[in-house]
Amino acid sequence: MDKLGALNMFVATAEHGSFSRAAEQLGKTPSALTKAVSHLEAELGSRLFERSTRRTVLTEAGKLYLETARQVLQRLHEVSEEIGQLQHGLHGNLRITAPLAYGRAFLDEVCAGFLAHYPQIKLRVDLNDSFVDLVESGYDLALREGRSDMPGLIARVVGQNRIALCVSPAYLARQPLPLGPETINEHDWLMYQHPALDRGIWWVERDGQRIGLPHPRVPRLESDNYDLLLAAALAGGGVLHTPLWSAAPYLADGRLVQVMADYQIDPDAFGPHILAVYPSYRRATGKVVAFIDYLQAFLRDNRIA
Incomplete structure (x- = not known):
């Protein structure tokens, strides 16, 4: 029997959880898939599926074999594609x-x-x-x-994931108070919510001194959608703690301005x-x-x- 064909039928059966559904997807008969899997089981000396009238479930041996079978088929596909790319x-x-x-x-x-x-x-x-x-x-x-x-x-x-604090010129006109460690809670903040982020302290460094700063007590706007916060910052809504890769085009055209630029800000949990x-x-x-x-x-x- 074609070993690669049998592997493909085994993987399809495992992914669909049914010989009949896998056969329909491959354009073959259920008996052909049953025969292919039985051939693999005989070769291995171990059952790959527990079969019943209601479901087909992988055995422990089947789970182990599935991982390798997927890798073999994927690698053969990639090699075939790479050979084609040498020519075309x-x-x-x-x-x-x-x-x-x-x-x-x-x-x-x-x-x-x-x-x-x-x-x-x-x-x-x-x-x-x-x-x-x-x-x-x-x-x-x-x-x-x-x-x-x-x-x-x-x-x-x-690329590098460097962090900056940014505001719009409109925000600076509305709130001219300089932003620094001592004035954090005097400003409007736009805060990104993410389970990985520490909501207690963020770290900055200046002149070789590392400082832990508390997060603003009451942000003006919080969201788990970064694009919403960026739009608010561009509209003058407040201070955005943002990656430079995101702020760069707006800093270049003047729609955003970097504040506390003499501080190096840790990238936090995002690395x-x-x-x-x-x-x-x-x-x-x-x-x-x-x-x-x-x-x-x-x-x-x-x-x-």
Whole structure:
């Protein structure tokens, strides 16, 4: 029996939880899938599924085998694609996940430029602030802030995650009181809510001295949507604690002004870097490397991060 075909049928059955549903998806008969899985079980000397009239469930051996089978099929697909790219240039599909705020800040321009540069590549970009498991989700690449020490992942630094305090000229006209450690609670603050963020203290450094500052007691506006807070800052609503990669274009055209610029502000739980992350078992294919290189060059050349 075709071993690769049997592996594909096994993986489809595991993912659908049913021989009949997997057969329908593959365009084969349920008996063909049953025969393929039985052949694998006989070869391994172990059952891969517990079968009943109501459900088909992986055994412990089946769960172990599924992980490797997926990797084998994925790697063969990647190798086939890479061989094709040696002859015809970079092509195929590239799936990326990234935080929502990256889209407006720089990823929209990056994707447009990348597609123009590589006309045979098709992108799917999902913007989501929730944590995405790359191994389970099937994404080729994730863009993240901070650090990545999770097993099974490779992370490459593509930019810096430097923090600034920014306000609009309209806010400065309305509230001319200088912002400093002693006047934090005299200003209107626009605060981003995130489970990873410490809501007690944020840290700054000046002239070699590290200082812990309390968060504002009563922010003027709080939200878990960063774009909403950025819009409020541009409209003069208050002080925004923001990554420079987001504020850079508005600082350049004068719509935002940096305050407390002589202080170096810690990046908090999000960490000091913008990272491109991909599963270690998927060797970085040509299209993944090309996108990472393009993104890194864009951030560097535009002095965004």
